Amino acid sequence: MFAVAAGGYLTTRSLLRATHVSRLQSDFVSAVSHEFRTPLTAIRHLSQLLARGRVSSDERRAAFYELLVHESDRLHRLDRGPVELRPTRSRRAGLQLRVGGPGAVPARDRRGLST
Known part of the structure; x- marks a missing residue:
C-alpha cells in the first residue's frame, strides 16, 4: 500500500514540475x-508619420x-546583449526579460511621439 501511495506522490510531483517548466x-x-x-x-x-509628412516642424x-x-539601438542590444531574467512580483508568477539594460523609452523621449 505504501508503494502505491509513494508512486502516486512521485507521479503528481513530476507532473507539477513539468507544468511549471512549461509555464516558464x-x-x-x-x-x-x-x-x-x-x-x-x-x-x-515613427517612420510612417515621417513618410506621410505628418510631423509639423523641423524640431519634431x-x-x-x-x-x-x-529604438534601432534597442533592437541591436537585443541581438548583441546578454539576456537577464528576473522574477516578477505579480499574481501570476513569471519572469521579466531585460536585454542589455532597461528597455523602456525614457519619459523625455516619449514626449516627442505626438505629432
Missing part, C-alpha cells in the same frame, strides 16, 4: 517576443529621427 518556457518566449515587438512597433509608427522631425535611432 511560455513566459520566456512571450517576454522575448514583447521585447522585439516594442521597438519594431515604435520604428514603424529631428526628435523623431532621434527616437528612430534609439
Whole structure:
C-alpha cells in the first residue's frame, strides 16, 4: 500500500514540475517576443508619420529621427546583449526579460511621439 501511495506522490510531483517548466518556457518566449515587438512597433509608427509628412516642424522631425535611432539601438542590444531574467512580483508568477539594460523609452523621449 505504501508503494502505491509513494508512486502516486512521485507521479503528481513530476507532473507539477513539468507544468511549471512549461509555464516558464511560455513566459520566456512571450517576454522575448514583447521585447522585439516594442521597438519594431515604435520604428514603424515613427517612420510612417515621417513618410506621410505628418510631423509639423523641423524640431519634431529631428526628435523623431532621434527616437528612430534609439529604438534601432534597442533592437541591436537585443541581438548583441546578454539576456537577464528576473522574477516578477505579480499574481501570476513569471519572469521579466531585460536585454542589455532597461528597455523602456525614457519619459523625455516619449514626449516627442505626438505629432
